[in-house]
Structures are given as structure tokens and as C-alpha cells.
Amino acid sequence: MTDDQSLRVSKIENGTVIDHITGGQALNVLAILGIDGTDGEPISIVMNIPSDRLGRKDIVKVEGRELSEEEVDVLSLIAPAATINIIRAYDVVEKHRVTSPDAVSGVLECPNHNCITTENEPVESHFEVLEDGVRCTYCDTIIREDLAAHILAT
Amino acid sequence: MRHDHIISAKQLSRADIEEVLDRAADIAADPSAYADRHAETLLGLLFFEPSTRTKMSFTAAIKRLGGDVVDMGPVEYSSVKKGESLADTARVVEGYADALVLRHPSEGSAKMASEFVDVPLLNAGDGAGQHPTQTLLDLYTIRENAGLDDLNIGIMGDLKYGRTVHSLAHALTNFDAHQHFISPESLRLPRSVRYDLHEEGATIREHTDLDDVLDSLDVLYVTRIQEERFADQSEYRKVAGEYQIDAETLESAREDLTVMHPLPRVDEIDHDIDDTDHAKYFDQAHNGVPVRMALLDLVLGGDQ
Ligand SMILES: [Zn+2]
Numbered sequence: 001m002t003d004d005q006s007l008r009v010s011k012i013e014n015g016t017v018i019d020h021i022t023g024g025q026a027l028n029v030l031a032i033l034g035i036d037g038t039d040g041e042p043i044s045i046v047m048n049i050p051s052d053r054l055g056r057k058d059i060v061k062v063e064g065r066e067l068s069e070e071e072v073d074v075l076s077l078i079a080p081a082a083t084i085n086i087i088r089a090y091d092v093v094e095k096h097r098v099t100s101p102d103a104v105s106g107v108l109e110c111p112n113h114n115c116i117t118t119e120n121e122p123v124e125s126h127f128e129v130l131e132d133g134v135r136c137t138y139c140d141t142i143i144r145e146d147l148a149a150h151i152l153a154t
Numbered sequence: 155m156r157h158d159h160i161i162s163a164k165q166l167s168r169a170d171i172e173e174v175l176d177r178a179a180d181i182a183a184d185p186s187a188y189a190d191r192h193a194e195t196l197l198g199l200l201f202f203e204p205s206t207r208t209k210m211s212f213t214a215a216i217k218r219l220g221g222d223v224v225d226m227g228p229v230e231y232s233s234v235k236k237g238e239s240l241a242d243t244a245r246v247v248e249g250y251a252d253a254l255v256l257r258h259p260s261e262g263s264a265k266m267a268s269e270f271v272d273v274p275l276l277n278a279g280d281g282a283g284q285h286p287t288q289t290l291l292d293l294y295t296i297r298e299n300a301g302l303d304d305l306n307i308g309i310m311g312d313l314k315y316g317r318t319v320h321s322l323a324h325a326l327t328n329f330d331a332h333q334h335f336i337s338p339e340s341l342r343l344p345r346s347v348r349y350d351l352h353e354e355g356a357t358i359r360e361h362t363d364l365d366d367v368l369d370s371l372d373v374l375y376v377t378r379i380q381e382e383r384f385a386d387q388s389e390y391r392k393v394a395g396e397y398q399i400d401a402e403t404l405e406s407a408r409e410d411l412t413v414m415h416p417l418p419r420v421d422e423i424d425h426d427i428d429d430t431d432h433a434k435y436f437d438q439a440h441n442g443v444p445v446r447m448a449l450l451d452l453v454l455g456g457d458q
Contacts, residue, residue, distance in 0.1 A: 114281050116262040121239050123266050135346065138262025139283055142346045 010044075015063040017085040017092075018072070023048050025078050026058035028148040032074055032107055033067065041065055054081060073101040077108075077134065078148045103128050108143070108150045115139040125152065159268040159275045160449060162284040163321040164350070168328035175294050177448035178441070188219055188447060192454055195221035198251030200243065200267075201278070202229055202258040207417075207439075208278050208287075212255050215446035224250050241270045248273045253454060256280075274453040282317050288416060289321040291445040292375070295438040299412040300372040303330040308367055310336040311377035311397055311422060313343045318416045319377055320347045327354035334367045335360045338393045341379065364397070365406070373412045374399075376422055400424030404432055414438050 021029055026045045030036065037043055042063040051057035058079075066086050075082050076098040086094035106124040110117050117125045117138050127134035133144035143150055157165060166174075181188050197216040201209055213223050226232055226247065234243060240258065244267040248254060254271060256264050257278040264277030264284070279285040296302055307326065313319050313335050323343070326333055333356060335343055342360060343351075351358050361367055368374070379397055384390035398421060404411065415423055415435040427433050 112261060114259070114261050116240070116258075116260040116266045116280075119240075119260060120237075121266060122241050123269070136262070138265050139281075140261075140346045140350075142349065 011090055012042075012044075012061050012063045012087055013090055015041075015061065015065055015087055016067045017087060018060045018062075018067075018075070018079075019057070019083045019085060020051065020054060020081045021058040021060065021075075021079040022081065023051075023054060023056035023058055025148060026060050028078050028151060029058070029060055029075055029082075031151050032078070033071065035062060035065075057081075069096065069099075070101075073098050074104050074107050076100045077104065077129070100129055103137070104134065107152060108134065108147065109152045110136045110139060110141055111143060111150060112136065112139050112141040115141065157453070159264075159277075160286050160453065161264045161268055161275070161277045163286045163289040163325040164284070166286070166290075166325065166328075171290070171293060171325065171328060174290055174445065174448050174452060175297055177451060178290075178294050178444040179298075181447050181451075182441075182444040185218060185444070185447075188451065190220040191451060192216065193220035195219065195253075195454060196251045197221060197223045197450070198247045198254040198273075199223050199225040200247060200254060200256045200258075201226065202234065202240075202256075202263075204228070205257050205279065208257060208442075209255075211442040212276075212278065212287075212446055214443050215450055218443065219447055219450060221252075240267055244270050244275070253450065276449065276453070279317065282315055284321050285317050286321060287442070287446055287449060288318050289325045290449060291438065291442045292318070292322050292414065292416070293325055294441050294445050295414060295434060296373055296412070298437075298441075299434055300410075302326075305329065305331040305373065306334070306367075306371050307331055307373040307375060308334040308336055308364065308371045309375045309377070310364060312341045312379045312383065313337040313377075314341040315380070315383065316377045319375075320344075322375065323347060323351055323356075323358075324354070327351060327356040331357075333358045334371070336362070336364050336367065336397070338362060338379075338396070340393075341383065364399070364403070368403075368407050371407065371411055373414060374407070375414045376419075377416060378418075378420060378422055394422070398422050398424065399427065401426040401430060404430070407432070 026047050044061040046059045048056045072084050082098045084096055085092045105126045108127055110125055126137040133142050135142045248271040253274040255276045255278050259281050261281040261283040263280045268275040309319055379394045381390045411432050412434045413432040417439050
């Protein structure tokens, strides 16, 4: 364990490593995935380490849980360069980039306070993913900047 | 027409629109042929904010088709007052009616409510969002007076908050229409609407001065600039004054210019225009009945 990287976060036996997260977005990544540590699973977070590609990047490791592609694609909204590594017995058995989903449900809160999805109704927020932002399917409001600020509190 | 619900003008294709307008023209030509078409049919009216005119127009439409209404009445006396969700209200009332008409102050309310009901739901206005039946009667009026293709239309006034404007602009992208938007800078079309119009490949121009385009227009659609959009009254008066028209304004317009307005108006169209051939806003309001009859006839299965 002399490798500098390994000192920061040890290898995990089984689980998911999300690498190449836009620097500073690790906590938002966890928020989007609804992972808050209350289930007792070990979670490691490194933030703002140097990256050739991104300048600085974050890494999140979630032990004992394999995140599905569907679950992680939503991360493309705030961390478009993120890579997902599924680990079994210390080996990477699957590796892929996040891809942009067509739509995201229940992840973002509509910034339009007059939108029906912000009221006490049995409906989840639903955004269509555009090339450069997202659009509320109910009220047509478009969010282009700082999507992380609109993550629904869970 | 293959829509269960009428939520937004955006969902309507050119063929859908023409089907409604053709049916409306047919109804207007011979209303008696439709008088018993929907006997026994009950239309549920869910008006969560007052809009007497729209409600009367829908009521007249279903009654002229032989049907009747069941009306939730004012919100103050309903279960909504006790905190019932819109989803629940819609699910209860769909059991009383063959179709629902919803007016609600929140954007997206009609789309959401439609997801909870099996009977056709017609959006009669959702906050600052969509108002498709107003759009259809606007299109009908434009078609009757100027035609929908090779059209030069100016849309003037409050383009930021005016939902009738957004809905109409979307619908016009189905036709060969050049759209000119005339408003003060602070009330120009919202970004989301401009985005959609560009996506649809619409030809649009924005202006701050009516004189820049007036003489090229076939139709001038005027909307009201509301005082509550301005922080101070003097600013409102100054801006609103620049977007009022009277007979003198129209001297440089084409002789066959059609002037429209969703009504009610306050002072944005002077009464001295009312007696000119330009004025079509009362016809426009009257057209709401045959157009809503046509739409109801189609969603209720008039072809069966
Ligand atoms: Zn919304």
C-alpha cells in the first residue's frame, strides 16, 4: 500500500466505485443516488484530487452494493465524465461511462413554485433531458445551470 | 382524433387542428344537426379558480350538443378547501361525468390530473401554462378571416406571462406562419417558449415597436399588459401606453388586417376600433362555442 492513491482510499472487496466525478460533486452524487450512509454500508469519498482529464475529480466508493446502469445514468446530469466500476472480489468486473438518460424522475425539484409537482400531490417530478439542460414535463420550465442546486431533498 | 385528453396545444398536429376546425365550421353552419348528438352526456366542471367566461362557453357547448354539466362549484365550498389533493378530486369526479374540464392555478395540473382519470380531460387553463381550447378558437378565427398559411401575424402585449400567447405560438408552428412578437423588453417571450419555437423551426421575430411590422400584418393579436407585472405604477402606465392601439394607429395597417384579443380588454384596444372591419374579437369570443362543441364531439367519440 505504498501507492499514493491507495493511501487515500483503500480497495474495496465488493461494490461500486464511481470515478471521474466532476470535482466537488461527490456529495451531490450521493444525494442523487439516495445514499446517505444510514443503511450502514461503508462509503468512502475523496474529493478534489488531481486528474489529467478533469483538472480535479472526486471518487466515491460504495461497498456491498452494485449500482445498476439505470441508477447511475442520472449522474450524467452533474458528472458527465463519471465512470462506474463494479467490483467483485477486489476485481473490476464491469466498467462503463454514464450515459445521458432521456428523462429523470423524482431526482430534481422543479424550480417553478407554481408547478403542480411542487405541491402536495401524489406525483413525482419528471424532467426530460435536453442537450443542454432539463425540462419539467409538467410545466415546461427549463433548468440549464447548476442542476445540483435542484436535487430533491430526500 | 386520437387523443384521450386535451392538455396542450403542443400535442396537436396540423391534422388534429384541422379536424377540430373543420368540425367547428360544420357545426357553425348547421348547429341543429348536432343538437342531440350527446344527449345524456355529462361534462364535469372543475374550476379551481374563477373563469366565468370559459365555464359559460363550455356549458353552452355541451348543452348545444344535448348534454349537461355537473359543476364542482366554487372552491370555497368544496373538499379542496379541506385540503384534498387535485388527484383525489379528479378521481372522485370522473365517476360523475363522461368528460372533465379543468381550470387550475398550477402549471402542469391538467397533465397531472389526466394521469389519474380514464375519462377525457380538457385543460381549460393551468396557471401560466396551457389553454388549448382558447388556442383552437383563436386558430379558427384566424382561419376564417385570414387563413392559416402564408400568414403574417403580430402578437403583442404581455408575451411573458400570457398563456394564450404561448399556446397560440406553438400551434402556429404547424402552419406556414411568420410570427412577430411585439412587447416591451421586460415582457418578451420566455426562454422555454422561444426554445420550443426554434425547435419546431418556426419563423419568429421579436420587436419592441409595432410600427416596425404593422403594415405587413394579416392579423394583429393584442393581449393585455397587467399592472401587477410592474413594480411601480408610473412605469406600468408608461409601458402599457406604448402598446395601446386605436383607429389612428391602424391607419398604416392593411385594409384587411384582422384585430384579435382574447378578452376581457381594458384599454389596450380603443373602442373606436370596434366599429371597423378590423375588429374580430367579439366573433373570436363567440367562436368558442362551436370550437368547444367540435372538440367535445371528437373526444366523446362523435364518429362512432
Ligand atoms: Zn415544473
